[in-house]
Amino acid sequence: MKTTDEVIDFVLYGGQRHLPHLTIDCAILGYHDQQLKILLVKLHGSDGWGLPGGFIRKDERFGDAANRILAERTGITDLFLQQFYTFGDSPYRHREQRAEDLQQLVGDWITIREDNWLLGRQISIGYYALVDYERVIVQTDLIVEDYGWWDIAALPELLYDHNDMVDKALETIRLQLYHQPIxxxxxxxxxxxxxxxxxxxxxxxxxxxxxxxxxxxxxxxxxxxxxxxxxxxxxxxxxxxxxxxxxxxxxxxxxxxxxx
Amino acid sequence: MKTTDEVIDFVLYGGQRHLPHLTIDCAILGYHDQQLKILLVKLHGSDGWGLPGGFIRKDERFGDAANRILAERTGITDLFLQQFYTFGDSPYRHREQRAEDLQQLVGDWITIREDNWLLGRQISIGYYALVDYERVIVQTDLIVEDYGWWDIAALPELLYDHNDMVDKALETIRLQLYHQPIxxxxxxxxxxxxxxxxxxxxxxxxxxxxxxxxxxxxxxxxxxxxxxxxxxxxxxxxxxxxxxxxxxxxxxxxxxxxxx
DNA sequence: CCAAAAGTGTTGGAATTACACCCATGG
DNA sequence: CCATGGGTGTAATTCCAACACTTTTGG
Incomplete structure (x- = not known):
């Protein structure tokens, strides 16, 4: 999202176009310098790193949504992409922790109401993607403040339950490696x-x-x-x-x- | 659900207690007569068979919800239960096909409104359960009209995309069998x-x-x-x-x- | 010429497959 | 006693893991 108007519109009315409370988060893995790396983003109004993600449009297939989110972030399409697990149990996935983040994101322009569609328990469908590190060009915008590749062996503490998501993604990939060439x-x-x-x-x-x-x-x-x-x-x-x-x-x- | 009042209350106000649009469906597998069987249910107001499922309470963990749904249906607790995939892409998962089903379920008691919380795209988290066939005692009620064990090798055409769900469950189980004893x-x-x-x-x-x-x-x-x-x-x-x-x-x- | 990394074959042992005959049981 | 299904051991083969020396390259 490029303009403040777009962001405000999304926060206020995005619920009309998207499935509420359901997001897709992507563990985007690349490989460089003999290290397995993961792409993390930092959102405006939040001081931690997390997995890139996004909402699903009302008539959009999950796979299409995941591809769109990936393309928006990395600029590449047509990559290996696979659903691995759906998360929704962590106590972090509830209202209180996120109302503040949201208010910070929009700043003083508007006031977030109690019944805002972005509040409440958030479910996240996890997808992992394997990408050619070289081809990724990340875009920042009004939502994504910063991004970076992190060595998977030395991750910081991530937002919400994203560390669990990374662990589960890796576990799935390892199992898969024995049954599919990836x-x-x-x-x-x-x-x-x-x-x-x-x-x-x-x-x-x-x-x-x-x-x-x-x-x-x-x-x-x-x-x-x-x-x-x-x-x-x-x-x-x-x-x-x-x-x-x-x-x-x-x-x-x-x-x-x-x-x- | 045992009484008509309960059903009507659920249809009208269940959205206040449950996550909307998100269900858990269970592939409950048992083994009998040297055949792999799956437990299917038939709902009132619907003339096809499908997987038993249910909604998730707002503060309920997925695993707890799956266990509760299982216990409600089969009467047994503490079984092998595992999430395998989340479904939401099938064209069957949209409004039009289900408004009629819903109206049939509640009969003439109430009229289903356009904005009823049960309408709209339905996402389903698939869990599979492995149970001892002998211990299962299924309950029918005002929602579940009938139930039965079906040979997995001779399934009928199921409601919505439940055939896909069964296929995916089996695929997951087969892979798992090589890495865990089940x-x-x-x-x-x-x-x-x-x-x-x-x-x-x-x-x-x-x-x-x-x-x-x-x-x-x-x-x-x-x-x-x-x-x-x-x-x-x-x-x-x-x-x-x-x-x-x-x-x-x-x-x-x-x-x-x-x-x- | 030297340091560093790439390339390559063989062997012993372990694991896996394939296979057929005898035994127990109840009617 | 017979039909049916259960139980068991071994030999041949395949597969896998372990291992070290030679080659290439640029500086």
Missing amino acids: GASLLPDQFTLPEIHVLYETLLGKTLDRRNFPRKLFALGLLNKLDEQRSIGPHRSPNLYEFNRTNYQKALEEGIVLVM | GASLLPDQFTLPEIHVLYETLLGKTLDRRNFPRKLFALGLLNKLDEQRSIGPHRSPNLYEFNRTNYQKALEEGIVLVM
Whole structure:
């Protein structure tokens, strides 16, 4: 939202266009510098960091809403996106804690009434997205004051129950990794074996044998070796690979069994 | 709900006590006659079958609500219960299709207004429950006209998008079966090897070797052999087993890796 | 020429599959 | 005694984990 009028309109009348009390929050994961990162935002009128999120329009499908929210924040579309859990139990999700935040957001322009559609218990459907870190360009506006990528291993205390949401997202991703290949969304089109190797180690939180690891991906036909190397300074140049789109898609749909 | 007054009060004023537009629907699975069964209900004023469900009270945790709904329907508490997905996209989940149902439910007593809290897009959080078929005693009332156990392999066309919900529940259970033992909730306290064997085959939809299958459960220490047999007519009496509660609980919490 | 990282094959052991015969029971 | 289903062990194979040396590169 770009203008104050837009914000005020949203706060006062957004309830006519959106499902009340129901939001989508996104755990947007990227990968950079051999670290798994998550995109956090800081809202105006709030002094903590949280997951980017938004409301669902009355006739909008959840997946479309999640994609829209993602596109609004990151500028990229068409990414790996998946619902993982719905949250609504935390005591933070109730009226009192948020009336003040809301008043701060709109400042002195208007007074938030008791029955404002944004107050009351908030339910949030969690989606996680895996994105290519390089392609993300975050927009700030009158709602989002600041944003940043945070190392997932060193998160601060987040707003509401967003730490729980991140934990649950990671747990889901780890389980999923054994049944679906999901590396393609986090990596650029071309990557080296050490890169994808460290990615999997980071996601699973354990070390994987350097020689055995790629064998399993090759056995599933997921990788194509390219006739190109990446130059990485005074060391041997690692070969570049890409995902085999056909087999990758098939694996996504039919599932795989990876033991690592 | 037992009285007409209660029903009318709920339809007119339930919105003051419940989260609007948000329901919990439960896929309640049981196991009987070597078939996986699901508990379906038929509501007054509706001529199709669907999953049992209910609304969430304003200050009620989701899990508590799901447990309450389950207890109201099946009479049992303390069962394996887990959220699996949130649904809200189906075109069936909109106003037009349901205003008539609602009017039929309350009959001529009152007229449903356009802005009734029960109308509008309905979101449903799906929970699945695994129950011991024998212990379930279903209650009918003024809302639930009829109920029944249906073989999961031969479901009729259900209300709204409930077929999708069942599919998603089963998919989740199958995945979970590889990482957590969930047989205990579906079986009576004591059971035979052939019983749990067929259960797993039914859940996974594939045949499992009769000799290798129990070996894997024994290897995990999940089963205790009892000094008792079940008499099954003119055949050799199969031995009875029970789950080893300690190891079962540990496996639930820490996860296992089953390859079958 | 050196330091640092990439690449690559083999082997021993563990795990998994496949498979068939005997036993117990009640009618 | 017979029909039916339950119980059990082993051998062959496959799969997996462990491991170290050589190559490439830029400075």
